[in-house]
Amino acid sequence: MIPVAIGLLFLFLAIGLPVAAALALLGLGLDQIFSPVDLRLAMGELGWVSSSNALLVSVPLFILLGEILLRSGIADRLYDAMSRWLSWLPGGLMHANIGASMAFAATSGSSVATAATISVVGAPMVERYGYGERLFFGSIAAGGTLGILIPPSINLIIFGWLTETSVPKLYLAGFLPGLVLGTGFSLTILLVCLLRPAIGGHRIAVDWGERWRSLWGLLPPFAIFVIVIGSIYAGIATPTESASLGVVAALVLAALHRRLTVPMILAALDGTMRSTGMIMLIVMTAWFLNFVLAALGLISAMNGAIAGMDLGPTGLILSVIALYLVLGMFMDPLAMMIVTVPIIAPLVKDAGFDPVWFGILIVLLCETALVTPPIGMNLFVVQGVRRRGTIDDVMIGVAPFVLCLIAMIGLLLVFPQIALWLPSALSD
């Protein structure tokens, strides 16, 4: 069944079917070939349940927040300030993409929302400052993945629930790896731009007065950041609710900039819904495909195979990594976690590994899954906002960052303290 599934998926994608249609048709096709039950009818119930999921509401709201910042000129001033300060670095504004992703990751629990926001805000800068598109958009797709590593994080919450691991501890554990990985992404940009200076964008003449004045442009986004993250940490709002506060704050700022007009709101809604419609149709069909695979018994067979192998601790971890890298090419990371973690986590724990450390490892693998072709939601989101060229540009541009993610996974294997130091230092 697995070769048929992968073969069909590659065929559907290769002939250029929309990703959502490819996933739905794959589910229906596998059902026709392997199962006597007519799963077509289940699409209604599953479609409703998956698309009315309260945890996903923050995704379009963060995109809307980004659109409002973009269309009220706030985002332009933010990037203007950053370009004045960062353009001397090889890679210039791409470091700002990473920095902005890290800041946004600290307010949003979702990588897709983080990538969507930063690409909406950052996309217009490519031409203005003459960057190489591939690496620029690759840096946004990769930077966006930090959304689930730096707390808050939907994936860490789900991991905690599936494995009975402390969510507060997981949050603490994600913090340092998030900083290290963000730095790693920046180093990746630096390295690539040193090798290929042409893609690093033009430098801007330095005028210190302009530089200092440009800093005012950082203030409004910083205010939103404080409101969103402050409301979470002060116990005023849940991470999902905080997205709503962020949208309202952005509207207020737009009004202060005298840019809150009906055409502006409509343009922001149009941009938001274009991404949201694309993402949600994929979400619906991905859950349907997952249901078909599970109903056909594929998932229990796969889980059984892993549990059946008798490997040493190192062998176990390496095969888990290999499994997630492969599954991650095709599956939605959240679905992938939910179907595999309950089986694998106990084995890993029995082999003597710390569950908190394993949670961070899994999240890093989920991040990788978000940017590996052929199915990688962050790639789709970035391409969806970019709206020109083809998606291979993004896939090629993200490749150096995938290597960086794999290096990060290696680093976490060798130095588990990166994840474990902070939670142990802060607990008694």
Place this chain on the structure above:
Amino acid sequence: MLETTLRQISLVMSRLGGGMLLAAALLVAVEVSLRMSRLVIFSVGTELSSYALAVGAAWSFAHVVFERAHVRVDVVSQRLPPLPRAFFDVLAMASLAVVGFLLTLAAWTTFATTLALDTHSNTTLATPLAVPQGLWVAGIGWFTFIAAYRTATAAAALLRRDLAEVTRIAAPPSAEDEASEAALDARSRMEAES
């Protein structure tokens, strides 16, 4: 003419969908502020915003078709000669129509069951679920109709060998026209600012 009308309707639906999400965000913000002030505490925003997500997204599907933004991994097909590439563009549009059709049937069954059982959400709000699900089905149905209509016009253009028209209707936004569009967009924003 027909195309303009259908495009306009789809755009309005998408904006209404976005409006629902925006309204949900405002409601949640009000709810959070009231909860903070401990004046009145009510908790309906989470539930209503989840309906806004489902309905709003479904109502934007058709607009996304017109915008050619249902993303494709066309690594192979974009390297083909114009004629087969146009054929696969039509096929891609047709696949959306087929999936939309099957989704509409299944979603209709869900909605009809909800209506027959008079299902309510088991919360204080006790929302009659037929309302959000009905709106949701309507969005998916409209999406299916638009995808079918775009398939038909693209197929007709293919038969007349009008490949430019096929590209306009069904190919992903191409490098050339989008680049100029983005530049225009950026310029207009700069001008508005100064």
Place this chain on the structure above:
Amino acid sequence: QDLPDVNLKVSGGNRTQNMFKFIQEPFFTKQITEDSNGAVTTTFGSLDDLGLQGPEVLRLLQLGMFDISEGTLSYMAGEDAHFDALDLPGLTADIDMQRKVADAYRPTLAKILEDKFKVKLLSMSPIALQVIYCKGDIKGLADLKGKKVRTYNRGMSDLVEAAGAAAVNIPFAEVVPAMQRGVADCAVTATSAGNTARWWEVTDSLVKVPMGWATTFFAANLANWNRLDPKVQAFLTDEFAKMEDRQWKQAAADIQDGINCNTGMGECKNGIPADKKMTLVELSDADQALAKKLVEGVLKGWASRCGADCAKDWNAKVGTLLGVDAPVE
């Protein structure tokens, strides 16, 4: 006995539940097959495997996606208010009494399931007693006043609101961070589920006010069931009855084990011994009296949702056992 070969598609509960690990999974993956000498096998998946939330299971079963499914009654109460009847909060914290209640009400549920949803009821059992986990020092029910309590169904909201608290709606996954930061002060779940989800890390008091039982059932798609050989039907009926017994024992053990693990009083067997021990708050006599008053409101709301015939039937079967009456309009 010689049974014809048959493979059943089955969906179970959540993998995180003890009920799943200790009862359901061994039952469907080993025991049925062994007891039938290899004739009856299952393709078995948990809710998480299938990417399901819970409330949609009954409809998927009705559509024939599965031959047999586990469902949680109160998740489905939006489809029919009868499904709330066994989980109304404030009624009983005694599992032996709850089993009598469930047995008495079984014919009503079986009939609704069969007539309205075309599925055949095979077994019923609770997951565990639902209680309230609270931040801070709570002495009794009166202290709930002014608190924000995360509830997950209508009856629970009615009860906490009658107690002067505010019911808040937060997705399950966000409950721990919400309570840690104080977005919610309290939340409802089972003694055992809250223990394994480590709610004791972010709360202090375990208030033993009965908030329902998370009653679950197994049922079969009626058309698929009727197609089975009568011998297989008899075999399955018998197997499910035996499993139901084990489920009730597991639930009873889980309730006490959850309390032990959360509070550090008594041996903690299947849960996680809390580092930060919770205080068990038993209801005082005054609390019991208050609870009785609060329940009146819950029953009134439920009866008006369920209708006069439903309330009458409940009074005759359940009300008499518990000594309460749902108002009949």
